[in-house]
Amino acid sequence: MRTTQFLLASVALSALTGCSTISGWLGGAPQAPVAGTLVEASKPGLAVTVHDGEFAEIQQFVTPGGVSVWLVSEPSIPIVAVQMAWKAGSASDPAAAEGLSELVTYSMNEGAGGLDSLGFQTAMEDLNMSFSCAAGAEWTSCSISSLTDNAPAAMALAATAFAAPRFDEGPFERFLREESVGLKTRETNSGYLAWRATTQALYPDHPFARETTEESLASLTPDKARAHMRTLMTRDRLIVTAVGAVSPEQLAPLIDQVAAGLPDTSTIAPVAPADLTKAPVAKVIVDLPQPQSLVRFIGPGIDRNSPDFFPAFVLNYTVGGGGFESRLMKTLRVAKGLTYGISTSLDPNPSLLTWSGGGQTKNESAGEFITGVKDEMKAFAASGVTEPELADAKAYLIGSYPLGFDSNAKIAGQMMSVRQENLGVDYFDRRNKLIEAVTIEDVNRVAGTYLDPDRFSFIIVGQPEGIEMPALAGSPAP
């Protein structure tokens, strides 16, 4: 456990509003500052709240320009990684314009200001930096990585993308060519086919079921993308996390520079939740000529605020989240040799709460595989887990938690998740206690409520045998 000795300075003390106490600091010889190319903010008084947690020392501050930032300063590798996110994504694309938010994010590193696509990409390579954006269903995000020496120049280049993005015709037409190929290749992609069958069976009218089509792509224009970018990316909804060899005072002006070109606010309608508890249970086979069948099963999940959530999270380890320690793996892989892997997970996204899982097996054994999954679910619903199983689950979930904090990239991602889900800056420190508090009565109650196989839809993609169901009409025509 390394101890980083930060330099003590009077300006910092006056600005300190942290929840950790300064009396905890025992001193130590201040180290001589090392000259770098980063310069300090000239404005004094950046208020930084320091949360000295068990897994990360998180510095929270609001930049002079009003952007909320969580930073972990990590000096041991000379790199800086910044993640930005805005609540609003592809589910909020305008009607019949599916693909628009994807076009926006695709275009963000394709030219800005005086630089066209090649000029922008070349400038990034000259700085050994990366900058890219992506659109999820409900979040739009961008990330910037650079070597510490190049951080000011890297952030300045990214700033031009937010202030003066070009949305040139060339990259736009390339986007359409790529999408056109994507529309064809997805027709035989088992994961896509399973996703599509799931959406059509369970929530066909929800925004999460929307997808690009030839018609929606034909409706897109660079001008629409330019306008939609100003809707997606605004200063009031921007959240930022960063990890790297940088201090709050160094980072704040760089973030302000990046965000300077964004509009203050915009109007985005929130996504209404899809309610799987009211959806019909489906059984769907999608024909695909390949030796294995992909089997996906999906049922209603649990909100984080429900008292059932942490019991379910712990239970999921024994069901299918714990690798070889899960009963589904022990039965379907180890005992029966039916699959290379099977797993389950809980998705606590309030817009679509699910408990789902899946695996692949040769077509000849698809029926046996599904029967095996259902038999295990029935056993959980009827008898729950054993005390040793619960103890093992807790031991792993608690004991392995530090492994998620051993790199800058992981810490940045963990902080972003906490911010996006509004879990609170102390979540990392509370999480293991919430797991420890789960009792076997909790777990077995939850198993009885949620793991009845009749609550789950089964989606099979392949040419499965041993399943008595008609193939889905309208499956992809080879």
Place this chain on the structure above:
Amino acid sequence: MKRSLAAGLLALLALPAFAEEAVWAPSTFTLDNGMEVVVIPDHRAPVVTHMVWYKVGAADEAPGKSGIAHLFEHVMFKQTKNIGPEEFTSIVQRSGGQLNAFTSWDYTAYFERVAKPQLGKMMELEAERMVNLIINDDPGGPFISERDVVKEERRQRIDNNPGVILQEKVLSEFWKGHPYEITVIGRMEEVAALTPQDGLDFYKQYYSPGNAILVVAGDVTPDEVRTLAEQHYGAIAPTGTVTAGRKWQPVTPLAETQLMTHADPKVRQPGWTRYYTGYSQRRQPADALALEVGLEILGGGMTSRLYQSLVEQQQLAISANAFAWTTLHDEGPAVLSASPAPGVTLDALETALMAEVEKVLAEGFTEKEVVRARNKLAADAIYGRDSQSGMANAFGAWLAIGGTVEEILAYPDTVRAITPEQAIAAVRAVFGSEKHYIEAHLVPAEGYL
């Protein structure tokens, strides 16, 4: 990442980033029984990555026994004299650990990632299965069901995927007569015939401390690792059975040019690829790195010659790449590949792509391009340090094929020293017009598009 001293203080001046740079000092030593040890300190979090690499892989398999190195790797999780059936994983995960293993032609590696206090226990477990593995020979038992699991793994990785099916055929032809000829997971019919005795024979021949490398990355010092390693691994006597040496041999350059086509009902987008005989960083270190720099310029990313010409200007492709497999012990392929834009034939794509390659061969690279490419490769090495397990993998894989820690530490300087002349010379030597190649076409099955 708890910092016990720095509670609530702000870093107001420049952080001592570069003062700490010098502290990053991976080191190596050897135990008396011949087991090599590599320590990669990384004190950011109180966790460690513990790996044992064996210098045996699919390249060492006997004729007709393809897949044994990989299937055996699965069997290593089953049972030992002192660890009951399937208990190995239970013990690691109960200790808060993550574990897995992987097999290549050149090596087999096992790893656990755990909180630092568990490191000694992980060594105890790996040492146990180095010497006390039990292979159950019940004809309806765990070896047989694990063989079925590997068959499912083969279907999932290869047989479901038309592009991978074609690549398996091409690489088998590329390495014909070489120990890399058969894919690591093995031929389905040979895997199906492997027996518990095959597993036991393989274990007895290759699993020994003198044939192993221990890699520990994370919150440790070399002295701590030495003490624990001597305690857990130091007492294991070498078996003395690893005497044959590796089956590595130089790869014979392709002697003729051929076209291989795979048509499949699942293909919706055709693909064009050419495989040339390339270099290995072990056998031709200078040429291989020069080739890496050259291929970065030719087809490494959006600024590359191929991308700019085929995707941006002529709009004949949606992707165009050049890359080489240089990290195997023996020579691997150097590859040109492209995916056509809608309505473009593979012939038209090939003509345009090869015209761009020939232009490069004739005119060479600019100094600016070479500086940019080699800086990118050097910077990638710095970014790579962010991943503790990635670092453990990089050191283990390189040492397992005979490389040194010093070579890895020198890599950024080595790559930055490559000149434009060296980069183009390597590209010319591999892709020159007189060179033979295997061209691979992935196409939709008749009547499916």
